[in-house]
Amino acid sequence: MRVMAMVRATRASESGEMPSEKLLAEMGQFNEELVKAGVMLAGEGLHPSSRGARIRYDGDKRTVIDGPFTETKELIAGFWLLQVGSLEEAVEWLKRCPNPFEEGTSEIEIRRVYEAEDFGEAFTPELREQEEQLRAKMCDRR
Amino acid sequence: MAANDIHRTIDAVWRIESPRLIAGLARIVRDVGMAEELAQDALVTALEQWPSTGVPRNPGAWLMTTAKHRAIDQLRRHALHRRKEHELTREIEDQLEQSVGDPDAMLDNPVGDDLLSLIFTACHPVLSTEARVALTLRLLGGLTTPEIARAFLVPEPTVAQRIVRAKRSLSEAQVPFEVPRGEELAVRLASVLEVVYLIFNEGYAATSGGDWMRPALCDEALRLGRVLAGLAPNEPEVHGLVALMEIQASRTAARTRPDGEPILLAEQNRARWDQLLIRRGLAALQRVDALGGSGGPYALQAAIAACHARARSVEDTDWSRIASLYDALAQRMPSPVVALNRAVAHAQAFGPDVGLSLVDALRDEPLMRQYHLLPSVRGELLSRLGRHREARDEFERAASLTRNTREQELLLRRASASAAAI
Structure with missing residues (x-):
């Protein structure tokens, strides 16, 4: 299964403060371990939200809102995409991750990535076929 | 933590740690079978203790220390019976005792070399292909015997026996625990890659939803491949x-x-x-x-x-590039199947008549006589050339050769379409 591990933003990450050399080295080592274990599919760090934007959808209306955004703890500062055997395996890996922000508390949230099998019985062959046809049509239009 | 949760955590720790654990132990005790048993014993101890003590901060080091203590106990007991091996035992004991005090000493050793040695040992040519596959999944993938049995649709005792025999063969052949060097490396590496690709194909061939263990083999093979890419x-x-x-x-x-x-x-x-x-x-x-x-x-x-x-x-x-890649592949890996694929690529790149002459050159190949894809490809090319009568005959022949009913239906439909075009 695939999981996405998301590092929650902090005041430090939102200020654009770069991590120390020590943390960078530790994080690099952790990433290398993930790669060597064949677990890491992708991973990136994100700029502060002040360099980002949001699009709000309201019916047909689209409103663009420029960053920064205030609710720091709801923001994402970086992520990994991991291929693991179970959620517990992802938890075990992330327990070994250095604190992403040396000081104070920070959080990493682990979420499972949807795969076709996850829809199980509810996603009947007919429904799946329908979805595939839809995707094929979208593909044709491109 | 509930008992169920802690068991799932221990499973996860095992999956992450077991290859390194077994590899590290195998380097010291010089026997993969014994190393695996020691690691399993440590796992059993963890299963007994962690539910009450909680999971240690560094579970990998904990497992290693526990396994090493057991190794010392066992070696001492063995040494009493077998004088001849006394010296080797002493040497191993020394190594073990030195490293027990400092579990992190493990990390100073080139763990990568140990893991690589483990992969090369599990895929050693003295073992049958099935044994290599089972041992690799067991030692490197941390898969249990029942999991391997389910993945390969064979009874559990069969897999268990394969693994026991494989470990014994490695001991008997005195296969050294090391990364092969020089000329041997290429041959041994080919054996490792073959095993990994076999595992991948076993999972890839399982097309229907069915058991999740089979598609999981693809993930496992990919993971092994990625690990190998990091190690070599x-x-x-x-x-x-x-x-x-x-x-x-x-x-x-x-x-x-x-x-x-x-x-x-x-x-x-x-x-x-x-x-x-x-x-x-x-x-x-x-x-x-x-x-x-x-x-x-x-x-x-x-x-x-x-x-x-x-x-x-x-x-x-880019069919002409594919055609030239198949030319090269046919040289490196001459096989009728590659040759047939090469013919298809040439037909796509340069026209059906070019493809047809390459296919025709394969018709006397003994391996190809019962292979339904040959008449099926021939039929396709003939039909593109407007030679419908011959195309119909080929599709019918292909249909009679395949055992897959769905494919058979498809081929018979093509045959009647060709017949209608005559």
Whole structure:
């Protein structure tokens, strides 16, 4: 299964403060371990939200809102995409991750990535076929 | 933590730690079978203790220390019976005792070399292919015997026996626990790559939903390939195999109909191909080129897969490049199946008549006589050339040779379409 591990933003990450050399080295080592274990599919760090934007959808209306955004703890500062055997395996890996922000508390949230099998019985062959046809049509239009 | 949760945590720790644990122990006790038993004993101790003590901060080091203590106990007991081995035992004991005090000392050793030695040992040519596959999944994948049995649709005792025999064979043949060097390396590496690709194909061939363990084999093979690429970064064929598997795996969601029926490459919905895996595959292929290994058999197959991955549609495909890659592959890996694929590529690139003459050259090949794809491809090419009568005969022959009923129906439909065009 695939999981996405998301590092929650902090005041430090939102200020654009770069991590120390020590943390960078530790994080690099952790990433290398993930790669060597064949677990890491992708991973990136994100700029502060002040360099980002949001699009709000309201019916047909689209409103663009420029960053920064205030609710720091709801923001994402970086992520990994991991291929693991179970959620517990992802938890075990992330327990070994250095604190992403040396000081104070920070959080990493682990979420499972949807795969076709996850829809199980509810996603009947007919429904799946329908979805595939839809995707094929979208593909044709491109 | 509830008992159930802690068992799942221990499973996860085991999956992460067991290959390194077994590899580290095997280096010290010089026996893979014994190393695995010691690691299993440590796991049992963890299962007994962790539910009450909690999971230690560094579970890997805990398991290692526990296993080493057991190793010392066992060796002492053995040494009483076997004087001859006394000296070796003493040496091993010394090593063990030195490292027990400082579990992190493990980390100072080149763990990568231990892991690589473990892979090479599990895939040693003295073992049968089945034994290599089972042992690799057990030692490197941390899979249990029941899991391996389910994945390969064989009874559990069969797998258990395979593993026991394999460990015994390794002991008896006194296979040294090391990374082969020099000329031997190429041969042994080929054996490792073969095992990994076999595991991948076993999972890839399981087209229907069925048991999740079978598709999980693809993930496991990919993981092993990626691990190997990290351990042997200068071996182009390792990256070639990884590239091949990443690109093939990228098509997983597109290659079967909801009812499990396979969809041919040409008819797959390319929007469902996994672009992340394609990118990873293409990156691995770049490493192959950088290492100057684009002529290797896995590299060539990966390069062919990459041509398809890059193409937005069948028409958009660079068939002349595929044709020349098949030319090279037919030289490196001469086989009737490769030759047939080469003929198809040439037909796509240069016209059905060119393809047909290459197919015709294969008709006397003994291996090809019962192979339904030969008349099926011939029928297709003949029909494109407007030779419908001959095409019909070939489709009918192909239908009589395949055991797959769905394929049979399809071929008979093609036969009657050809008949109607006469």
